[in-house]
Amino acid sequence: MAVSLAVKMLAGLIFFIIVARLLSEEQLGFITFVFACSAFGALLSDLGLGMKILKDVSAEPERARLIVLEALYLKLLALLPAMLVLCVLFIMKDINQAYRLSAISLVVGTLIGSVGDTALFALRAANRYAAEAVTVLLCSIVYLLLTLIAGLAEGGIVGISLSFLASRMLYAAVVLLIVRSSFPSTQGTTNKRSLWIGFRRAFGWAALSNLSYINGQIDNIMIVSLVGLAENGVYQAGAKFVASAVSFSSIIVNVGIPKISALKNEDAHKLKAETGLWLQTVGVGAIFASLFFLFGPVITKYLVGAKYESVNSLWTGFAVLTFSRFVSCALLISLLGRGLVYRNFVAELATTAFALPLLALSLPIFGIYAAPWVMSFASFVTCIVLITYRILLARAPSGL
Numbered sequence: 001m002a003v004s005l006a007v008k009m010l011a012g013l014i015f016f017i018i019v020a021r022l023l024s025e026e027q028l029g030f031i032t033f034v035f036a037c038s039a040f041g042a043l044l045s046d047l048g049l050g051m052k053i054l055k056d057v058s059a060e061p062e063r064a065r066l067i068v069l070e071a072l073y074l075k076l077l078a079l080l081p082a083m084l085v086l087c088v089l090f091i092m093k094d095i096n097q098a099y100r101l102s103a104i105s106l107v108v109g110t111l112i113g114s115v116g117d118t119a120l121f122a123l124r125a126a127n128r129y130a131a132e133a134v135t136v137l138l139c140s141i142v143y144l145l146l147t148l149i150a151g152l153a154e155g156g157i158v159g160i161s162l163s164f165l166a167s168r169m170l171y172a173a174v175v176l177l178i179v180r181s182s183f184p185s186t187q188g189t190t191n192k193r194s195l196w197i198g199f200r201r202a203f204g205w206a207a208l209s210n211l212s213y214i215n216g217q218i219d220n221i222m223i224v225s226l227v228g229l230a231e232n233g234v235y236q237a238g239a240k241f242v243a244s245a246v247s248f249s250s251i252i253v254n255v256g257i258p259k260i261s262a263l264k265n266e267d268a269h270k271l272k273a274e275t276g277l278w279l280q281t282v283g284v285g286a287i288f289a290s291l292f293f294l295f296g297p298v299i300t301k302y303l304v305g306a307k308y309e310s311v312n313s314l315w316t317g318f319a320v321l322t323f324s325r326f327v328s329c330a331l332l333i334s335l336l337g338r339g340l341v342y343r344n345f346v347a348e349l350a351t352t353a354f355a356l357p358l359l360a361l362s363l364p365i366f367g368i369y370a371a372p373w374v375m376s377f378a379s380f381v382t383c384i385v386l387i388t389y390r391i392l393l394a395r396a397p398s399g400l
Helices: 002-022 025-044 049-059 061-092 097-125 129-152 156-182 192-226 229-262 268-304 306-336 341-395
Strands: none
Touching: 002 025, 002 129, 002 156, 002 229, 002 268, 025 061, 025 097, 025 156, 025 192, 025 229, 049 061, 049 097, 061 097, 097 129, 097 156, 129 156, 192 229, 192 341, 229 268, 229 306, 229 341, 268 306, 306 341
8 A cells, every 4th residue: 555655656756747847937837727626526526535545455354356446436426516617617617728628628537547545445445455555556557657668758737737637547447447357246236225334434534635735735836826827837847746745744643643552551652652653644744844954946946947946935834834834743643643633624724714815915925935934833723623632632542
């Protein structure tokens, strides 16, 4: 699982670097904005189905194929309306034809690809980690090759977007074929009642994931709305590296939460495990933050190109933002490991309530230079709320 997640993160970063070097700042700003909207649509259609597949297949391996079919059925029911709404919004948006076709391709590609992402959980449930890793690796290579070919052939923003659509359709098809061959055909029918029960149980996790994603993309959306696409392209030339670094925290979370959950008693062993994971997470965040602070201009020059040179004045803010995100992630592990999902939801909600008006006030005055600092302060708001809950938990474990 960790291997496939790391491959996806690396492939996404390489894709971004290719696009940044081949397209203009405005086109890069537009693509990142469309990806933000598309990924939110994919999250809305997720419904916690991946975790449901993991849990149910482990509990009832004889019904594995039906469980996966049930989950994918609900996934499609939620995905199609999201796809339709997003496509209609971009069709109606006042943009040129090339941008419109690009947006539709990116939306459809992202949402179709999310079906493959959900189906991958079935391979994890069957302990086919090698098959998962190889599939993700090979599909990522094809994805990057198609992007590079489209860019070098001067296909522009449309060519790159269509190559993305083709690669994501291929990825989803390959994953579904492998999942189908991994589970024998079983007798029975899909259980619609079980589907909705599973959805209700997973709603807290799904809501937290969606709100966390919104908090991670508020700056992107607000910059496009208040400053412009070209400025967003410059901003994303640094912000994408922050997002890729922070994505590594998800690996730590996926490892840390089961460890904390497995220790039932609130004793020294649990505190030791929790402290170790906290120090590990904060330490990784400090390393990434230091790299951005010291070598940000080097990243600009050699990876995204000289045309994004103005992003160099943002690297200090990006370093602080990276560290603050890892600190909040470390605190999240503590509460999520105890199943206290809604406490984290409150913390994310506080972040949104803080960041949104502050960005609206500061961006028209200071431009993109305000964004990393506002987002950093917003992350520290999350930390304050989470620390408060953690103190209350230590004083009265039964009270939370």
